[in-house]
Amino acid sequence: MNRRYYCLFVVLLFIIIFNRVIAAENTYKILFIQSYTSQTPWHADLTSGLAKGFKDSGLKVEITTEYLDADFWTFNSEKVIMRRFCQRARERRTDLIITSSDEAFYTLFSCGDSLPMQLPVVFFGIKYPDDRLISNYPNVCGYTSNPDFAVMLRQAKKIFPQRKDVVCVIDNSFLSNKGREDFKDEWEIFHQENPDYKMKIYNTQQETTNHIIAAICYPRNSYNSVVIAPKWSPFLSFVGKNSKAPVFSCQNVGLTNGVFVAYDTDAFASAHLAAQRASQVLQGTSPSALGISKLDQEFIYDYRQLEYFHVNQSRIPAGGIIVNQPYWEKYKFLFILFYSSILVLLIGSVVWLVRVNRRESKRRIHAQTRLLVQNKMVEQRNEFDNIFHSIRDGVITYDINLNIHFTNRSLLKMLHLPYDTPARPYEGMPAGSIFKIFYNGEEILRDMLNEVATTGNRVVIPKGAFMKEVHSENYFPVSGEIVPIHSKGQITGMALSARNVSDEEMQKRFFDMALEESFIYPWQFDVAINSFIFPQGFLVHFGYDESITTISRDEMDQMIHPDDLVEMSRIFDKALTGDESCARLNFRQRNATGEYEWWEYRSSVITGLTSDSLYNILGVCQSIQRYKTAEQEMREARDKALQADKLKSAFLANMSHEIRTPLNAIVGFSDLLSDTSAFTVEEVAQFIATINKNCGLLLALINDILDLSRIESGTMEFQFASHNLSLLLKTVHDSQRLNMPQGVELVLCVPEGDKKYLVTDNVRLQQVINNLINNAAKFTTSGFITFGYEDDKDPNYTLLFVEDTGVGITQEGIEHIFERFYKVDNFTQGAGLGLSICQTIVERLRGTISVSSEVGKGTRFTVRVPNSCE
Structure with a gap:
């Protein structure tokens, strides 16, 4: 009996093992239905959890994931989609269905397809399980996670x-x-x-x-x-x-x-458990035996x-x-541990490298010390050669016997001799073998060397000396010096340093000529002494002695025009603080005669050890007075041209009106006179008077235009002679008194018994008085027009006046009264030229004209002329 049970147990064990082996060798096809989309944050955790669960169970699976997208579709649409999922799963011969969340599970069993009743179904993530529904399907098992x-x-x-x-x-x-x-x-x-x-x-x-x-x-x-x-x-x-x-x-x-916090199961862990339960089902365990479990x-x-x-x-x-x-x-701890490990490794590497480098340095120092001891004299000589070869100036040394000891490459280049040879090709040759120095036609090289060897003092090559190449006969200007070489208190040789200054000399000459032709002067500002430095003789123009070349900034400020000093000081202070590297200053300076001239100063800042410290300020200056004068002349010419254009426009506008007015009257009344039978004798006489009056006005206007033209062209002639002023004014009175308006009396007022004579142009002076009286008659309807003369405070001058009791002139009118074409009342006859012509004539007579007036009481014009206008 015991043997029978034992055999049965062995057979069952064999069957189970055989099924597991067969299951392990097969590849199962799994349909994984997610309720939402692939964009769900835990999508990757769900798929990886499933894969890990099947792998841990030892099964080979092929997972097909379908997405229901339940948040987008309605329930009816979800069922249609689910039927499609089932149809595709049937075509793939799916072995098991896994669902995630409530929507996928309930839609699967509500879609009407028979597949979920035929295959085992494993669910997880269901919040509200329908126990009655699940109990009707023995092929269903899984996990729930009920909300709390x-x-x-x-x-x-x-x-x-x-x-x-x-x-x-x-x-x-x-x-x-x-x-x-x-x-x-x-x-x-x-x-x-x-x-x-x-x-x-x-x-x-x-x-x-x-x-x-x-x-x-x-x-x-x-x-x-x-x-x-x-x-x-x-x-x-x-x-x-x-x-x-x-x-x-x-x-x-x-x-x-x-979401701040979700109370739910971990997505990966849930999927992992579902995969393990599905593996149990695929290996032969009944879903109903596994049942439903609630996840923590x-x-x-x-x-x-x-x-x-x-x-x-x-x-x-x-x-x-x-x-x-x-x-x-x-992973803060891991990061800290990782970086700490790297830091320890780096420190260890650095320590190891330092120790290795020290050992290598010690070995190298020992080897170099031995080498230096063996070649000390050779190295000293090479070092001496390298130092002198690196000097830009030409250097040559002589021994006490005036024989060449050493020549550097710069000297050989300057003399156009080979300089790539490693040895000293000219060592031992006497002085003057490769070059000579001439001054005023005499060779002076050996004399200068002997002087240094004898006195022990340095000797400067004189300015204007030339160095001559022995091998080519070429020569060039040179500058430099010869100094003694001492050793243990004794002179053991001489060293000559020289530089070809031909380019510098030419540039200096060109620069001097450019300055002489352009009147541009260099200057500098010494920050240490707070003073300006100018070329010799420049400050003479400003009243300084010829020997003075330096002035303080305070002295410079005193020469500057007060209106320009503030702005110039501000810009120059910015240059001193380093805020302005280049500046251009235009200001006026007082010259030796006390007059101010325009100068332009340009500056360039040389910075010092730091960006906010200065070493020096350099610049050039130039007189720009002629440019300023030309600019002022051009500005005045422009103003005159604009004024002329304005006057031309005003002239045309006024003349077109003023000429048309009398012409219309003349033409109109002339037409009326063509048939006098329709008019009385008095009317005909009135017509003729009107025509004559307008002809007079037109004639006066044309005379004013002609006078204005003569004034503009400068052709108005003046004939000066001695005239009795009282008789001249009496003539004006006799000609004007008949032209006075009704109710206005013309009065001549002259000093009684005075017989004043003036040297003047009587025609032009009468023209001025007549114009002033005619002007007064236009604005006076009753009262008097008084004119005459009186003595001035200065016995050499005489005052002529014309005074009326008319309407008067406002202050604004007085300001413009002598301008051309200006009219106080635009409705009065005239072109506005009379007073302007009067002013021009009076000024030509070397006099002045002025006006004073009070509105409603009258106006007074005063002409002040010299007794002799010649």
Whole structure:
């Protein structure tokens, strides 16, 4: 009997092992249906968890993932899509179906396809399991993760004790409605314990979007709120990312989409357990035997949300998971350990390299010391040669017997001799073998060497000396000096340093000629002594002695025009502080005669040891008075041209009007006189008088135009002779008294018994008096027009006047009264030229004309002329 049981046990064991071997060798085809999309944050964790679970179980599987996208489609559309999934799975000969979340599972069994009844189905992530539905299908097993809103509310209270407004956001979906019922049940219990808390439910498909956003996203409404999301939706993804209140969800799909914390199972762990249970089913275990298990849930926090709401990680309960954490925060210890290891490795490497380098240095020093001891004399000589070869000036040394000892490359280049030979090709040759020095036609090289050898003092090659190449007969100007070489207190040789100054001399000559021709003078400002330095003789122009070349800045300021001193000082101070590297200053300086001239100073700053310290300021200066004078002349010429153009326009405008007015009267009344039978004798006489009057006006206007033309062209002639002033004025009185308006009397006023004579042009003087009287008659309707003369304070001058009792002139009119074409009253006859012509004639007579007036009382014109105008 015992043997029989033993044999049966062996057979069963063999069958189980055989099935496992067969299962391990087969590749199973798995259909994995996700409720949402591949963009779900935990999509990668779900697929990797499944793959890891099957691998740990030792099964080879081929997983095909389908995405239901339940947040986008309606339930009817989901069933259509699910049927397509089933059809494709049937074509692939799928062995097992795994579903994630409620939507995928319930849609699978509601789509009407028979495949879920034929194949084993493993589910996980179901929040609200339908026990009656699941009990009807023995081929179904899996894991649930039921929401616990009581835990979530307690957690919200613990982390955010000051936020006491709970906002529940739902929609019309199955899961959301189930969550709402569950939440309400838990809320009743929580609210009894916490009566100061308030709750409000928003349905995203019933409430307006703006209303929900305002309640959650506006800080003024959400600072005291927390948000509970029984089911995550695309709308909540938008709201969560902009929410100013922390969001608590029972689905981990909301993490990284704005959820502060999700109370759910870990996606990877859930998928891993589901894969292991599926492996058991594929290996022969009945799904009904495995049944349904509830997974433990935990709080999963979003690191960025913790940072946003300033929640310290120490306030998170033990066992909480933090996701979306930066690598540095997540693996801080590993980073510190890694960098510490690298630092230790670097320090060790540096220490090792230093020790190796020290050993190598010691070895190298020992070898170099031995080499230096052996070649000390050769190295000293080479060092001497290298030093002198690096000097830019030509250098040659002689021994005490005036024989060449050494020549550097610069000297050989200057003499156009080969300089690439390593040895000393001219050593031992006597002085003068390769070059000679001439001054005033005499060779002076040996004499200078002997003087240095004898006295021990340096000798400077005289200015104007030339160095002559022995091999080519070429020569060039040279400068330099000869110095003694001492050793142990004795002169052992001489060293000559020389430089070809032909280019410098030519540039100096060119520069001197340029300065002489352009009158440009160099200057510099010595910062140390705060003084300007000029070329000799330059300051003579400003009243200094010829020997003075330096003046202080205060003396320079005294020469500058006061109006220019402030701006010049400001710009120069900026140059002194280093803020202005190059400047151009234009200002006036007082010369030796006391007059101011325009000068332009240009400066360039040489910086010192630091950027804010100066070494020197260099510059050039030039007199620009002729440019300023030309500029002023051009400006005056421009003003005159503009004035001439203005006068021309005014002349044409006035003449077109003034000439047309009398011509119209002349032409009109002349036409009337063609038939005198229609008019009386008095009317005909009046017509003739009007024609004569307008002819007189036209003649006067033409005379004014001719006078103006003669004035402009400078052809107005003046004939000076001695005239009796009283008789001249009497003539004017006799000619003008008959032309006075009715009610106006012309009065001549001269000193009684005075017989004054003037040397003047009587025609032009009468023209001035007549113009002034005619002008007064236009504006005087009653009273007197008085004219005459009187003595001036100066016995060499006489005052002539014309005074009326007319309407007078305003102050503004007085300011413009002598301008051409200016008329106080535009309705009066005349072109506005008379007073301007009077002023020009009076000025030609070397006199002045002025006016004084009072509105309503009259006007007085005064002409002051010399007794002799010649």
